[in-house]
Amino acid sequence: MKREIITIEENGNVHVPTTCIWMSACEIAALFGVFSGKVNSHIKSIFKEGLLREDKVMQTLSFKGGAVDLYDLEMITMLSFRFSSPQAKSFRKWIIRKLTEKKRTSPPLLVCYNKDGWYS
Numbered sequence: 553m554k555r556e557i558i559t560i561e562e563n564g565n566v567h568v569p570t571t572c573i574w575m576s577a578c579e580i581a582a583l584f585g586v587f588s589g590k591v592n593s594h595i596k597s598i599f600k601e602g603l604l605r606e607d608k609v610m611q612t613l614s615f616k617g618g619a620v621d622l623y624d625l626e627m628i629t630m631l632s633f634r635f636s637s638p639q640a641k642s643f644r645k646w647i648i649r650k651l652t653e654k655k656r657t658s659p660p661l662l663v664c665y666n667k668d669g670w671y672s
Contacts, residue, residue, distance in 0.1 A: 558583055558628065560639045566646035574611065574622035583628075585637040594634045595627065604630060 556569035557579050577595065581588040598604050609627040612619050623631075632643045 560642050564642040566643055573625045575628060576620050576622055580623065580628060580631060584635050584640045586635050591631065594631055598630055
């Protein structure tokens, strides 16, 4: 399984790869600068509250000698709002910036309707 992880630089710059993102609880803990026990606790509560479904945001990676649960970008995003660390704050800012940035596209098409029908 090819997977990538999100990184946050010391200056707060967030790097999110364009390929599939799957991260373990330990990797998420390192990303947000928190303890992995807290990450696991919040993951359990997110599932218990029904905010996300395990079968949609989690997969288990088996390897010789064990297995590890991996979580997708949706879970990582949800977790970022549960922590108050500087790294989690940087990630939340990145998310909000991406959601609110204006996409540079062609100018809007103005379509009007009058008694004669539609026109532009």
